[in-house]
Amino acid sequence: MIREIKTTLAIDGEKEFKAALTEAGREMRVMNADLKAMSAEFKATDDAQRYYTQRSEILNNKVRQQEEIVEALTKAVKESADAYGTTARQTDDYRIRLSNATAKLFDMRREAEQANRDLEELGRDSGKIGRQIERGIGDAAEDTADKLDGM
Numbered sequence: 001m002i003r004e005i006k007t008t009l010a011i012d013g014e015k016e017f018k019a020a021l022t023e024a025g026r027e028m029r030v031m032n033a034d035l036k037a038m039s040a041e042f043k044a045t046d047d048a049q050r051y052y053t054q055r056s057e058i059l060n061n062k063v064r065q066q067e068e069i070v071e072a073l074t075k076a077v078k079e080s081a082d083a084y085g086t087t088a089r090q091t092d093d094y095r096i097r098l099s100n101a102t103a104k105l106f107d108m109r110r111e112a113e114q115a116n117r118d119l120e121e122l123g124r125d126s127g128k129i130g131r132q133i134e135r136g137i138g139d140a141a142e143d144t145a146d147k148l149d150g151m
Contacts, residue, residue, distance in 0.1 A: 014090075028065055031061060031065070038054050055119075063105070066104060069105075070105050074098060088133075
């Protein structure tokens with residue numbers, strides 16, 4: 001009798017856990033859709049600063065979401081091993097999902113780091129161009145002043 005109650009509670013908890021994972025997956029799909037829309041908008045407007053900023057933000061949010069998924073799956077592996085044993089099918093299924101989620105997390109981190117580097121590089125390039133423009137305007141103004149003085 002106690003075993004049945006424990007099994008029922010474990011199954012109820014597992015349903016909630018699976019529902020939470022489904023929700024996390026849905027949120028990931030929304031972020032992927034946002035990335036696609038933002039990329040399409042960039043192609044139309046050519047606003048690189050905004051594109052790289054938004055891309056970096058979305059990718060960093062995806063990494064945080066994936067970290068939560070990995071954390072939840074790590075907990076699920078432990079709880080499943082405690083409840084069913086380390087060699088149980090349920091535990092193996094969670095372990096496989098955890099391994100796949102961890103690999104995906106590493107890929108996402110690399111992508112987010114690259115996006116952050118791209119954004120920083122764009123900022124440095126924008127600063128260089130701004131300084132060059134200032135120097136160019138300053139030089140042109142001095143040239144004009146010299147010419148006017150010569151008249």
